[in-house]
Amino acid sequence: xxxxxxxxxxxxxxxxxxxxxxxxxxxxxxxxxxxxxxxxxxxxxxxxxxxxxxxxxxxxxxxxxxxxxxxxxxxxxxxxxxxxxxxxxxxxxxxxxxxxxxxxxxxxxxxxxxxxxxxxxxxxxxxxxxxxxxxxxxxxxxxxxxxxxxxxxxxxxxxxxxxxxxxxxxxxxxxxxxxxxxxxxxxxxxxxxxxxxxxxxxxxxxxxxxxxxxxxxxxxxxxxxxxxxxxxxxxxxxxxxxxxxxxxxxxxxxxxxxxxxxxxxxxxxxxxxxxxxxxxxxxxxxxxxxxxxxxxxxxxxxxxxxxxxxxxxxxxxxxxxxxxxxxxxxxxxxxxxxxxxxxxxxxxxxxxxxxxxxxxxxxxxxxxxxxxxxxxxxxxxxxxx
Numbered sequence: 001x002x003x004x005x006x007x008x009x010x011x012x013x014x015x016x017x018x019x020x021x022x023x024x025x026x027x028x029x030x031x032x033x034x035x036x037x038x039x040x041x042x043x044x045x046x047x048x049x050x051x052x053x054x055x056x057x058x059x060x061x062x063x064x065x066x067x068x069x070x071x072x073x074x075x076x077x078x079x080x081x082x083x084x085x086x087x088x089x090x091x092x093x094x095x096x097x098x099x100x101x102x103x104x105x106x107x108x109x110x111x112x113x114x115x116x117x118x119x120x121x122x123x124x125x126x127x128x129x130x131x132x133x134x135x136x137x138x139x140x141x142x143x144x145x146x147x148x149x150x151x152x153x154x155x156x157x158x159x160x161x162x163x164x165x166x167x168x169x170x171x172x173x174x175x176x177x178x179x180x181x182x183x184x185x186x187x188x189x190x191x192x193x194x195x196x197x198x199x200x201x202x203x204x205x206x207x208x209x210x211x212x213x214x215x216x217x218x219x220x221x222x223x224x225x226x227x228x229x230x231x232x233x234x235x236x237x238x239x240x241x242x243x244x245x246x247x248x249x250x251x252x253x254x255x256x257x258x259x260x261x262x263x264x265x266x267x268x269x270x271x272x273x274x275x276x277x278x279x280x281x282x283x284x285x286x287x288x289x290x291x292x293x294x295x296x297x298x299x300x301x302x303x304x305x306x307x308x309x310x311x312x313x314x315x316x317x318x319x320x321x322x323x324x325x326x327x328x329x330x331x332x333x334x335x336x337x338x339x340x341x342x343x344x345x346x347x348x349x350x351x352x353x354x355x356x357x358x359x360x361x362x363x364x365x366x367x368x369x370x371x372x373x374x375x376x377x378x379x380x381x382x383x384x385x
Contacts, residue, residue: 007065008381011310015061015359015374018303019054019367022360026050028267029287030280030362046280046362053364057371064375069383072376073323078128082150085121088114089157100161113365115158115165120373122154122169123176123330130180131323138183147177159201163208164341164355166201170194172333176326179315215249215351251276252286252346256297263293280362282354285346297343300360304339308332311377317384328380331373 027047034045071077088103092114096102104111129150133143151173159166174194178187202208217223220233227233255271258264269290272279279287289297311332318325335358342357344350356363358370 005382008310008314008378010306011374011378011381012065014303014306014310015371015378016058018300018359019058019371021300022357022367023047023050023054024266025284025288025291025360026280026362028269028291029272029284031267032273033279036274049364050362050367053367057364057368060368061371061375061378064372065378065382067379069324069327069376069379070321072124072327073128073131075128075132078125081121082125082154085114085118086154086157088112089118089154093157093160111365112368113363115162116363116365116369118154118158119165119169119172119334119369120331120376122151123172123327123334123373124376125150126173126176126330127323127326130176130326134180134322137177137180138186144186162355163201163205164338164353167198167341168334168338168355171337172330175333176330179329180322180326211351211353248277248283249345249348249352252283252289253348255286256289256347259290259293259296261294263289263291263296266291278354281356282342282361283346284361285343285357288360289346300357301343304336304358307374308336310381311336314377314381314384318380321383324380324383328377328384331377331380335370335373 027044030046031043034040035043040046092103093100095104101113101115102111103114126147129147130137133139133147136143138144151169155166155169155173158169174187174190177190182190202212213220213223223232224230251271255269255276258271259269264270269287271290272287276283276286285297285300288300292299311328314328315325315332318328338355339358341350341353342355342361345353345355356366359367
């Protein structure tokens with residue numbers, strides 16, 4: 001007799017609540033801008049699109065929730081999803097030469113971000129590959145080198161335009177291999193290579209380097225002692241759309257500070273009135289802080305902590321199935337780490353980095369990717385008992 005599975009109601013309800021809250025905050029953060037911008041002419045421009053994406057994303061989540069995760073434990077599936085992801089990432093480099101982010105679907109503004117689709121794809125591939133090579137996880141020739149090539153190629157294609165997502169992918173891969181039993185010497189080697197790679201890709205884009213330097217040395221006092229000619233400062237500022245790279249950070253902190261404990265009320269925030277760029281996307285947590293206060297932002301943080309708890313609980317309880325454990329762990333990391341990075345940037349704990357808040361920020365690709373990940377996580381959770 002087949003085992004009757006029980007829905008993880010805590011994870012399920014938390015996810016739906018956060019998506020609903022996200023739609024409300026997107027409307028509040030974008031309505032005024034959409035009305036005054038000649039390209040949109042409607043306060044409902046962004047929220048209607050977000051709601052439409054939410055319907056599709058919830059449907060995908062439910063489909064994956066009902067699909068036994070063991071069907072993903074198949075070389076054809078694992079290799080197919082990572083191959084398609086790689087093809088899309090290569091395609092976007094050619095089809096979007098300016099930003100390397102969007103694949104337009106041929107009509108209107110509708111499009112997808114391959115970097116978002118790469119997150120669940122890479123996790124599925126990693127869970128399969130690590131399970132398949134479990135007994136030889138520390139074998140350089142047959143496990144580590146092939147894994148490094150696959151993961152490295154995905155991250156390399158993503159980091160061209162999206163350093164934040166690349167960091168999320170790297171975090172998921174690192175944790176999965178660590179839990180799988182990767183020896184500390186290899187962990188140390190990977191850690192050093194990751195730091196070198198991170199430093200290189202920050203320095204490769206002057207605006208990235210400018211953000212980091214401005215974060216740690218806002219007035220360039222330390223840099224001035226090293227670069228007495230001022231050439232480095234001038235080069236960095238030439239690459240920026242604004243001379244003050246901390247502008248968004250300062251405006252977001254103003255928003256959070258004004259919100260206080262209870263907030264000024266939904267729709268009543270002022271920083272979103274063209275003071276805070278990307279208020280409905282990369283800095284939506286600041287809008288939540290101003291309008292919903294510390295209570296609202298703490299509530300969103302609790303939502304991500306619940307997802308982390310249920311995901312970690314699932315991974316721990318999947319003792320009988322390595323694939324399920326690694327899948328749950330990787331999916332949890334890509335959702336929660338991205339959320340924590342977004343919140344850390346808004347609160348001034350990290351240099352400015354454009355990365356959406358999962359389920360809250362405007363963006364169909366991000367929402368679809370997140371809901372697909374959570375749908376798979378819910379299915380693994382049901383089998384964990």
